[in-house]
Amino acid sequence: MNRALFIAGILIVMLCNFHADVSMGQENGDQNVDDIIEGFEDDASAGDDLEDLMQGFGDGSAEGSATTVEGDEFLEGFEEDVDGPRAETSAQEKQPPSWSLKGEFAVTSTYNFAPEATQPWQGFTMLRPELELTLKNRFSDRWQGQISARGFYDTIYVVRGRDEYTQQVLDDYESQLLLEDTFIQGSITDHLDTKIGRQIVVWGTLDNLRVTDVLNPLDLRQPGLTDIDDLRLPVTIVKFDYYFGNWDLSAMAIPEVRFSMLPVFGSDFYPFPIPRPPEGDPDEGFGNMQYAAAMTGVFSGWDIGFYWANIYADQSYAEPVSTGPPEQFVRNHPRTHMLGTAANLALGNWLLKAEVAGFNGLRYTNTPRIEYVRLDIGGGVEYSGFKEATLSLEMVNRHIFDYRRVLLLPPDEIRENEFQWSLRFMKDFMNDTLTLTLLASSFGIKADDGAFERLDAEYDVTDAMSIRGGVVFYQSGEKGLFQGIGASDRLFLVFTYSF
Numbered sequence: 001m002n003r004a005l006f007i008a009g010i011l012i013v014m015l016c017n018f019h020a021d022v023s024m025g026q027e028n029g030d031q032n033v034d035d036i037i038e039g040f041e042d043d044a045s046a047g048d049d050l051e052d053l054m055q056g057f058g059d060g061s062a063e064g065s066a067t068t069v070e071g072d073e074f075l076e077g078f079e080e081d082v083d084g085p086r087a088e089t090s091a092q093e094k095q096p097p098s099w100s101l102k103g104e105f106a107v108t109s110t111y112n113f114a115p116e117a118t119q120p121w122q123g124f125t126m127l128r129p130e131l132e133l134t135l136k137n138r139f140s141d142r143w144q145g146q147i148s149a150r151g152f153y154d155t156i157y158v159v160r161g162r163d164e165y166t167q168q169v170l171d172d173y174e175s176q177l178l179l180e181d182t183f184i185q186g187s188i189t190d191h192l193d194t195k196i197g198r199q200i201v202v203w204g205t206l207d208n209l210r211v212t213d214v215l216n217p218l219d220l221r222q223p224g225l226t227d228i229d230d231l232r233l234p235v236t237i238v239k240f241d242y243y244f245g246n247w248d249l250s251a252m253a254i255p256e257v258r259f260s261m262l263p264v265f266g267s268d269f270y271p272f273p274i275p276r277p278p279e280g281d282p283d284e285g286f287g288n289m290q291y292a293a294a295m296t297g298v299f300s301g302w303d304i305g306f307y308w309a310n311i312y313a314d315q316s317y318a319e320p321v322s323t324g325p326p327e328q329f330v331r332n333h334p335r336t337h338m339l340g341t342a343a344n345l346a347l348g349n350w351l352l353k354a355e356v357a358g359f360n361g362l363r364y365t366n367t368p369r370i371e372y373v374r375l376d377i378g379g380g381v382e383y384s385g386f387k388e389a390t391l392s393l394e395m396v397n398r399h400i401f402d403y404r405r406v407l408l409l410p411p412d413e414i415r416e417n418e419f420q421w422s423l424r425f426m427k428d429f430m431n432d433t434l435t436l437t438l439l440a441s442s443f444g445i446k447a448d449d450g451a452f453e454r455l456d457a458e459y460d461v462t463d464a465m466s467i468r469g470g471v472v473f474y475q476s477g478e479k480g481l482f483q484g485i486g487a488s489d490r491l492f493l494v495f496t497y498s499f
Contacts, residue, residue: 098138106130106496110225112268114474116487120164121268125490128154132180143186145197151177166266168275172221173267181234193241198234201252203294203307204342204355204378208422208441209396211355211378212307212340215252215292217260217314222269223481224441224452224472225492233258247297254290257282259333260314263481271483277318277329288312304343307357311336318365318411334363334371349385353394354378362400364412373401389427396420413479419445433460437470443477450482451475456492469493 110126130152138144153175157165162174183197204212208228216232236256242249263269265276282288290312296305316331340357355378362372380394396419400407403416422441429436435458443449456470469492476486 100136101133102136102499103131103133104496104498106132106494108492108494110222110493111491112488113491114487114489117268118487120160121488124156124160125268126154126492127156127159128152134181139186143184145184147182148180149178149182150180151175166264168264169266172261172264191243193243195237195239195241198236198256199239200232200234201237201239201292202232203305203340205303205344205353206342206355206378206380206394206396207392208424208439209378209380209394209420211376211396212305212338212342212357214309214311214314214338214357215254217258219261221261221263221267223263224454224474227439233261246299247295250292250294250296252292254292254311255286257288257290257312259312259316268488269481269485271481271485277331279316280319280330280332282312282333301347302343302345305341307338307340307342309338311338313359313362315362317363319368332363334361336361340376349383351382351384353380353382364407364414366406366409366412367404370404372403375399375401386427388429388432389425392424394422394424410479415449418443418449421445434458443480443482447475448478449480450477450485452485464498466496467494468496 106129108126108128108130109124111123112121112125130150132148132150134146134148136144136146154173157170157174162170165173179198181197181199183195183199185193185195187193201215202213203215204210206213210228215237216235218228218231219233220231235254235258238253238255240251259279259281262276265272265274290310292307292309292311294305294307297303312333313336314333316333318329319332320327321330322328336359338357338359340355342353342355344354345352355376357376359374359376360371362374363370364372376396376398378394378396380392382390382392384390398418398420400414400416406412407414420441420443422439424440425438427436428434436455437457438453438455440451440453442451444451452472452474454470454472456468458466458468460466471491472489474482474485474488476482476484
């Protein structure tokens with residue numbers, strides 16, 4: 001934890017430097033609630049009279065608040081200026097198709113400087129060009145859609161020699177081509193919207209930890225390098241939103257079964273000497289359809305949401321499929337019901353957050369045929385009284401009922417109470433062109449189960465070009481994927497060009 005204390009010291013110095021800014025921030029009085037709350041938003045367009053309603057709860061924001069990734073940014077390129085009398089008739093006239101192609105090219109490089117690192121994970125460990133293309137079309141004034149794909153090829157494996165890596169690493173880390181957010185969306189009536197296709201749906205109010213946010217898996221192959229907003233993987237969902245008063249009622253059917261991407265055998269983030277058992281994915285389609293629903297409301301100074309899901313749990317358990325020898329196992333995912341709620345409350349420069357969720361039907365390897373119930377409780381506080389800076393603290397505790405001590409043994413290694421916390425400080429400089437971020441994330445109150453700290457800076461060279469770089473320190477834990485992770489300290493640099 002020496003490194004963690006060092007990072008905490010940096011944070012204290014920063015706070016001292018910004019003490020004078022607090023009074024300046026307080027002179028501004030209470031901030032507008034819309035500027036403070038980044039909780040549950042839903043940007044599904046249902047007309048101008050819904051703009052206030054849609055600010056709050058929803059699904060899938062790049063800012064970590066609960067909105068759908070589809071708002072103003074999505075509508076760029078689709079909008080048409082209408083003036084005078086034509087504004088009254090434009091909605092009735094058939095609009096010609098409006099196409100736009102946008103993209104993002106990025107190059108990411110990482111350098112592992114931990115002295116304990118073993119080959120081939122010393123020195124440069126990534127040199128990856130990446131391209132994402134998004135084709136958008138507006139079919140009419142009520143309907144639009146997009147197709148998005150992303151691919152990368154990491155040249156470091158050719159540079160260092162592919163024979164140095166396991167086949168699992170080459171399969172998962174060397175190259176990738178994925179269909180990203182690809183959907184059609186529109187308004188059926190003035191109060192009913194739909195969105196069909198691969199999409200991101202974010203539930204809850206916490207920005208760095210997850211309680212009710214269960215619909216989208218995460219890319220955890222290289223933990224700590226980026227925020228959770230950039231880790232979510234889109235899933236095929238048929239979604240309907242009905243708006244009434246201050247409320248949004250959402251109903252979803254989820255035919256695609258997708259789980260989080262984890263470090264694989266041979267990776268420096270994989271601590272075990274043997275590969276995991278193969279995945280026993282359930283069949284996708286109507287036979288194993290998953291379902292979800294949410295009702296969210298936006299009010300003056302506070303938001304609230306209620307959530308229900310019948311899905312496959314992201315955490316797997318191993319189950320024998322043959323007696324051997326050797327005995328063969330497969331990893332299965334139990335079907336679970338989740339019922340939860342989340343809320344936030346704005347008080348001047350303070351934003352208070354809370355989430356609660358219960359899960360049933362959970363299963364673990366060490367106790368075959370036994371199902372468990374788990375209760376997750378999370379909370380957070382965010383302070384924005386500094387000048388162009390925010391400080392937030394979030395905590396989550398996950399409690400398993402009818403716990404059995406055998407669950408603490410490998411391969412489960414689950415405690416009766418799993419505690420996690422995160423601390424984030426963000427500060428903007430140079431007219432918001434430079435952003436400094438300090439993030440500390442800990443598993444266990446004293447990081448007994450592992451931790452990491454990330455210090456990074458992002459500079460907008462132009463509107464289309466940015467450079468982001470920083471350092472990540474890891475502390476090994478007593479169990480799970482954080483065993484031996486302390487040998488993965490690294491520098492990273494990302495160049496991004498948008499067009």
